Amino acid sequence: MQRTKMIWALLAMASIVGGLSLAYAQQDPRGATSYLPVDIKESFASIMERMKAAKPDIMKKHADLLNARYDLGNRPAKDVTMSRSKPLQEGVRIKLPSGVTWDQLASMSPAEIRDKKLFPKGFLPLPHPNHPEGGMLFPKFEIKEVVKQEGRDLTRFDLDFDIPDHFLPEFPPPIFLTTRPDLGDVSHGELVTIDNFYELFNGILNPKQIEGMRLLLTLFAQQQFNQTEDRRSEKPSRGVACLDCHANGHTNGGTHLAGDVRPQANRHRIDTPTLRGVNIQRLFGSQRVMKSVEDFTEFEQRGAYFDGDPVIATKKGVNILERGSQIHFMAEMQELFDVPPAPKLDVLGKLDPAKATPAELRGQEIFFGKGQCSACHAPPFYTDNTMHNLQVERFYKSEMINGMLATADGPIKTFPLRGIKDSPPYFHDGRLLTLEDSVEFFNLVIGTKLTATEKQDLVQFLRAL
Template identity: 75%
Template sequence: MGDVANGRLLTIDNYYEIFNGLLNPKQIEGLRLLLTPFPQQQFNQTEDRRSVRPSMGVSCFDCHSNGHTNASTHLVGDIRPQELRHRIETPTLRGLNVQRLFGSQRALKTVEDFTEFEQRAAYFDGDPVIATKKGVNILERGSQVHFMAEFQALMDFPPAPKLNVYGKLDPRRATEQELRGEAVFNGKGQCVACHAAPYYTDNLMHDLKTERFYKVQMVNGMKAVGDGKIKTFPLRGIRESPPYLHDGRLITLEDTVEFFNLVLETKLTDTEKADLVAFLRVL
């Protein structure tokens, strides 16, 4: 996206000027819909809103800026009771075409399914009555949803010049530390068990059983419970999309490596952890 936008933030005001002649009419319309604000639980034109003035709503690209992410988190909309609702991170849309599961913990099978789910449920905390009151926008599956998906399928991962055609390090371009990190990734670190090249995902869901490490308890009105099954996100371009894990609890790649070192009990040394981070930064 960046090579076309040339550093500009895509908006409803400039998208046509930038992409006219580069996209087909369906893709242009899909991009328009991704940039068009629609009513949502907190931002709408009723008295029940978060903004001072009535709002047209939010667009997909308000959070997925330029098809990437603004690194924000939000309260998951469709879980009850309230104490079990947790925050989820806004993932990047880069490389969406290689993914087969959508939603960090919902296992929706297509991006079209996810688009409809967001509009009908997640945008309004899973309440169809409130959605009707606040102006839910029901997208037409056969055209509008399809157009949005067709555009999103164009968004690729960022360049990774040190990787070869198989998605693995090219020894002629990689540093010794990066090569050691790749060895840790594929060996002692056990990362490859879920994150296989070339896109570093298995497109499955896994339960890390994090409840092993704490007691179920209430913390600031929320119940601390296990995460359950979590989608394996692709690691390509991971350096550009902090924070990490499905809820953004891990701020840096170093934090992420340490988290999995504890959860998977891999007992990596400080040197191995540093090498692994160096490898992740070139994906």
């Protein structure tokens, strides 16, 4: 009898300990492993068939999320274009919770907004179209042009790009060089590829810079584009080039997941930033805080291309570049991509009163005053070259969104605002589709309580940058 009681007591204790362990495991923020699977047991044909079959449901789920967050209509602003000619989308596209206005939200405390679940969904972190899978994903216009010029296909059989074209940068974007501002756009309306770079830049760049451009256009194996059975291209791929995302030294809006975070649900979506103005930047990567463009170039090719996993990089074909020449040449070329002309700005980066409109001048006053924008974005390039933590998580409770954990972003680098109208969508993960969305976001997060007219004037100023 006593033995039976002891057995039941031990079983009860084990049950309690097991329950505690299970509860701890459910709260444990660590993933099962930091490493990607190397030895794949499923054939490529089986993987592709399975993922193709799953694609429609995955894309529909993500499309439903976008439509719930945003007004995705094509409504360009009148007489406002990017540097070449693409119309800029206007208006607040973030959908508000039912029964609340922007002014009402701005009058609430972060805790009140959080507790009442009133934080607009479009202000939450934006997941990758398939967050558990992730990987580089290119807009269709980039895919089409690369196929045309090189016969190389950047299509993924498992996913399509998600954000509509009218919210993306113009394509192909113009190229401005810090060394030859007298030439204006040197791209002649072409997407620079390995097929045409020499013709476009011979006689403009020196031989070292031309070699840097060649390397930026050279294919390197990448997580989704390689020859292995766990690739995401239908045919074996030679890889991707740096300028496949940074089209013409700018951006095409392509997306992927930051390689430096684990577990997968905690990884951040990354909207490809422009390379324009790299020469004035002192920090590289949205959160990595690398101190030189050489460091960033080497890290991208060695690590970020393979989701930050050097083990899988070895399997898929990492190409180690020589730091003293190749990395240096690539970095030098990147530092030549200039910001677009801003004819209304003076030599100090502020508006010339003789050229600016009254609304733009009022917007500039708000930018440097009530709006507190200049606390981080100082002229002439409108960055302070440091990082800031906006603590947006004050406004919402952590939740899973299509495989992504919407939680604290942490510190994010201050991106330059010069030429900002050329670089939609905005914020590091592209969650803000228009400049109007961006103004509403910061008005709420920083608590500046701008009026409707002040918001409009601030947008006019940002367009002039």
